[in-house]
Amino acid sequence: MSDSQRRLPAGGRLDRKQKVSFTFDGRPMWGLAGDTLASALLANGVETVARSFKYGRRRGIVGHGSEEPNAIVQLGSGAATVPNLKATQVELYEGLEARSVSGWPNLDVDVIALLGVFARFLPPGFYYKTFMAPARLWMTYEHFIRKAAGLGRAPQNPDPDRYDKINRHCDVLVIGGGPAGLAAAREATRQGSRVILVDEQSEMGGSLLSLGGSEADAAQLQWRDQTLAELEASVDVLLLPRSTAFGYYDHNFVGILERLEDHRGLTSPGRPRQRLHRVRARQIIMATGAQERPLVFANNDLPGVMLASSVRTYINRYAVIPGQRLALCTTNDNAYQLALDWQEAGCDIAVIADTRPEAEGVLPRLARERGIDVRTGTAIIEASGRKCVSGALLAPIHAGGKSLTGPATPVECDLIATSGGWSPVVHLSSHTGIRPIWDDEAIGFVPGPHADGPVAVGSAQGIYCPLACVEQARTEGAAAALRAGQGAGESSSPSPDIIAALEEPAQALFLVPHTKTTSRAPSQFVDFQLDVTAAAIELAAREGYESVEHVKRYTALGFGTDQGKLGNINGVAILADTLNQSIADTGTTMFRPAYTPVTFGAMAGGEVGDLFDPERYTAMHRWHSEQGAAWENVGQWKRPWYFPVAGESMEEAVQRECLAVRNSVGILDASTLGKIDIQGPDAAEFLTRVYTNSYLKLAPGKCRYGLMLHEDGMIFDDGVTACLGESHYLMHTTTGGAAGVLGWLELWRQTEWPELQVYFTSVTDHWATATLSGPNARKVLARVCHDVDLSDEAFAFMDWNSATVAGVPARIFRISFTGELSFEVNVPANFGRHVWERLMEAGKEFNITPYGTEAMHVLRAEKGFIIVGQDTDGSMTPDDMGMDWIVGKNKSFSFLGKRSLERSDTRRTNRKQLVGLRTVEPNEVLPEGAQIVNTPDQAVPMAMQGHVTSSYFSPSLGRSIALAVVKGGRNRLGEKVFCPLADGRNVAAVICQTVFYDPDGERQHV
């Protein structure tokens, strides 16, 4: 089929020289640059673009924008495929491949329609009625429904495109670039505001882009061009065409999806395809316009029934005439413009059926003058035709709109356009929960009042006359600027030179009566996408559903991907009529973000792959990487897990590293531990309040280990604190707890104990830490550190000293997490790698071995040292861990958590307590997390006694070791318990002391 058949020879905002080829359901077609997929399909004479959800009925293009319920397509294939797009919003590009997402095996032969199976399955409320029971069959139903109901397929492969996210701020955000939006944006700009103007179409102008060639229309278009040029020339204006404000959130935060490349092709290598703008605006002006409301009549879903304004758009903007002979049914003057433009295009008009008793406005008079058959008090009550419209039934209608006053007469036509008036686009303004309110004059819901919130202008506020729109928008633009702090609130420019025909009042008509009752008449569709009919809404009301929210859920009205943009108001009106109440009393359902679908890609932006989450590196990271370290994620840090040498397994590497520490010397990157510098005359008192033990007598040069509790008495951090000097301390925290501990300290300082003079500063990133551990640690350090006596007598366990290591000023802490002689060498991180490499050189003779976190875990478990967060889980007291020795009972001020340690529950003797476990079979390594029972010979569920918290094979001991928490465990030393495993085995183990290696601690005191 050729493009030219329905393309007008001139006009439209098209590039006639640029032909664009595309395919629809595999059929090759072509359109023109400037077309949407919908206008190109209409130009190619495509009538059926979809099959309906429940009944498989043929559906055609109805609208021309985001309100389109039927023309849902999937573009492309493979990784770059995009589901769920409206053909009316897809700009045509060369090579576009579109497929309809409904109809099987194809649009022309649809099995569901042939068999009628779904009609029987899916009455209104089908979810509730049909699938209530039996519950076990739901999975089957769901599978069937999803397969049949699908609106496209999500791509299975990774998205090949880039996406972008950006934060924006402005004084005035204007949403919608039609006449009202342009006027408001220009006014705010002139007042000195920073303005963002956003519009979902490819160019600014909104409804102005649909205007025809009359003098008045030309003047309006000229006004648009001038206004836009002024905005484009302004410095502090950001114009965002092809961008949808999809969500309005609290505190004037708006999400905008900008489609940067979608109109050029399916993928956009190297350039972001879409950009998410996160806008924080001081003031918001909603110039979102209004969508035309279709009239509901019998068979109104036949392809060839369209909105009057959409037909006018196709004629004027795209130079496409979607039929040969038009029948127009309207409740208002505005739709007459279509008839005039249609006639101008040289096509026939069968009739204008005006439902009002009389029509004496400027446009109806003009239509009559032009010889058009205008019949007042008349409605189209039914469309006829098999695959598409071939005629209409007209009938005289009572002035109240509720009944017919005479018999129906047929009229021949191939296109029916209807206009039931306008529905202001209130979706965004109601996203924060403000319900729209009914306006009888506007015959539509208008945005509800927001305190300090956005204002609506133009047809979004129910003002449909272009002149009045622009006037009001200018006033509101100046007012918004004033509220944002610019200008004096006075409009800066004289009245605009817009000419518009005055319109007589419209009639409030929604459901056109039929000669038969609603339930007997051919289906009168309200929501096309989900096949909701007027009869279904009446049925819902009869079955007792009175709240509009209930009716929505019962009938699925407005549940489609179009969010019922066309059908909602008609549905509410029909419900109100059935319930014999006003529309205002019936109200409308809530609209929620997103206004139109938003891609996950845009939500993620560039934060994918290795940018998904920050990776934190130590100063020695590259050295570890060069040695082929395997990594462990600890919080956001990357820590070496183990350092495999040629062909080693993890187990072999960890055993080698452990034995090196026990027998000679190992080196560990401990830079990730949290470090907090604490200064102030009350520092010692503060430490004594946040740790369980006392720091009042800790002398300069000394270190002390401490446990930190929350108020509930449960351990949440531990670490060594050193006294650096008078009123000066350095606290070490766990790697993962650093930020939380600093916040905790600040919280108590700022809110509870402001009288204590103490300051905290995070120095985690400043220091790089290399821990030398093992019997030869002193010898290694001595080769690069000559200004400190490293002997046990001069530099005892739990001492620290300032020193120079490899030429770099350092702090050396003699503390140990392995039970071996250890020196933690801290140097400014800028010299971290230098010092590390000098230590490696110095240790060469002793075969110094870098070890990772796994060996560290094994070595500390051999010593029974706990790891907070592994051996504790937020429900462990110091006593539970067998660490009562560190709790200072006689402190003058008390300490955080002390009171909770006196509760009956924390004093229970059968709390879970930390113990050691030795498996009876020494090579059996228990899985961490394994549950512990007294005997496996009991019924399930068994009585749990506790669980394994840490478990390793100890190369030094040649057997497996484990730490566990067991109810009353410290009184059960020597008892045998069992761990039932997932594989069905029960592993026997004996409860023992937590210290497996060097129980007297002799090795660290050498």
Place this chain on the structure above:
Amino acid sequence: MSESAEMGQRFAPVLESPLHYVRARHRNPAAAAVTLSERSACILLNLRGSPENEPFRESVRAVLHVELPEVGRSADSELASIYWLGPDEWLAVVDQATLAEPVAALRGAIQGHVSIVDVSSAQSLLAVQGAGVAELLQKASVYDFHPREFGPGRCAQTTFAKATALVRCVGEEHFELIVRRSFIDYVARWIVDACAESGCHISGT
């Protein structure tokens, strides 16, 4: 010669700035809308004290020749730049060449309850310049960096992508970023990605 000085010579300590390993990889000065330049050889001091503590203010003035700045602002002298971090917290950046021992000098001058902590290795100092800077900052942070809101001298600690940064406006298309060392690889990678279309050049002094 003191023992430590002698050791220093023998070991010839090698300084690796936070951005050391990233600098070499993104050299494209011609086509870059954003240029990152890391300043090393600086001494960074975290200062905490009460803004009402006049002797504290006076000693900072005497040693660094600069006034402690007010909320959200920074101040400069020929010796140092000071950034407001919080109601009782500032960051001082001192050029090592102009003042070698600022910690000792300040400690000597300041009386009372004040905290001075050397954090020279904790941060990467970046000058960020070029036509693409405004957009880069908008992508990275929710802060409003429009010249009307965030003119020269303004500074703020804010989220930067999923990390944090101290951002200061120096002039038109010229900002400073101060980023925690452990996050700098991530931040640099993020910046290069965010500037994928406009180009990014990374260097250092």
